[in-house]
Amino acid sequence: MARRKTLITGAAGGMGRACARLFGNTSDLVLADVAAPSLERFTEELRGDGFTVIGAHAGDLGDAALLAALTADLAGTEGFNVVHTAGLSPALAGARPIMEVNLIATVKLLDALEPILRAGTAAVMIASSAGHLMPHIPATLALLDAPLAADFLDNIRAVYEKMGDGSDYSNAGISYSLSKLAVHRLAETRALTWGPRGARITTISPGMILTPMGRKEVATPGGKAMQDAAPIGRPGVAADIAMAAHFLCSDAASFITGCDLKVDGGSIAAFRHRAAPASGA
Template identity: 45%
Template sequence: MSGLTVITGAAGGMGAEAARRFAASGPLLLCDVSEAKLSALLPELAGAGHRIVAGDLTEPAVLAAIVAAVEANGGLARLIHTAGLSPTMADARRILDVNLCASVRLTDALAPLAGEGSAAVLIASVAGHTAASDRDADLDDPLADGALDRLAAGGDPYAGYGYSKRGVMRLVEARAAAWGKRGARIVSLSPGLIDTPMNAAEFDAAPVIAQMLAATPVPRMGSAGEIADAIVYLCSPQASFVTGTDLRVDGGVVAVMRTDPNFGQ
């Protein structure tokens, strides 16, 4: 497939594993806030022509640099959007801005550069499956005046995180038709408890994480490699009929959370 594969959050656990999977398939654009970590990843990757863009995705200049690189390399082959903040990393407003608003801007900016066979995979979360539906109007248009303030009202980072990931799932549903007209697909993927440094911090801060792990039907944490495997599938011709939907890779924990009346007791 011609064009550039864009991987955000490429210095993190899931993003770095995705970069290793796709490195031999064509040029990669690796994006993250840490230039040093991105530069350290490059020597690990097979293939040639890989480059980096370091910075915060909420910054217009960073988005512009990504778009310019894709334009200069024949369009978008794949978008693998793993960048995001967890509840221990920021307040609700910042989490929503990074996880949801930046996702809207990124996917909408890259959509005109997608073509036949292009695919976008946005990382959501099992938290999005249990978030309340009371703010869906603002989740569906988070860039509207006042929407971010309303979504962040109350300031709870855990609620903000859940809303942000529900918004990502709704985003791919809303954009599927437009991407389909270009011969492209857009999906989200909801990891469960994955063994990454980000999740390790959540274990220490939120007792419910341990409850989730104990309730997971596959009795262990998942790995970044297993998420990367799912991303490879979603970007492949084998998933050519999969778009506008969310794939849970969670060991079954959402099923338990929805059906076990004793969960959380």
């Protein structure tokens, strides 16, 4: 009997690997990552451990040929899962590539999936707690909702340069947070058209998670503050995200769509509600 398929993007990364190993217990895997040698090694490791990997595709998610190969692997009569973990953070890249990968490539991925959506399809996009820290300014939201517009990258650059101190680090950090806010909104807007087709779409907002990316971020002031804020009192691990994604793709979550699940150890709650220390304390 054919098993359900699960597409995992960023499969060679920290969360991607954890998701592949969890979802691969009960579904056949389609993997994608731009890091070709790591993806190849991981695919061999999975196959050696008995997992079924239908396809392992090395390439940039913004590339139309890669997206066509992924959707060809997923096509069929059954619903499928998508766990979209591919992304860049300020410790890894500058403001522009962050926006290109985290937002523009995400929109292209969803656009490529739409023709093959089936009843029972469930997609989870990994956003970030950082998206919850951005103000909701109507003009900025309007820009973020149309990232395939020809002048989008120029217009959004003007926004993050104005919001921060203009340094490369500040631009990358704000670009990251804006890209993730936009991904939250994508889940909301796509849920409207996916729902009548029996398909669901959600986001997860991780706090600081100990992955290759997370270890680099936690060495920065912003990343350290996010980790220290978590009232749960331990660092997040990739399995925390994989288990949440697994729940969101399961029948137990069949009434959940168009929303975000924070898996952050309570960091955002703490940022919003923990009283500022008294001066001099």
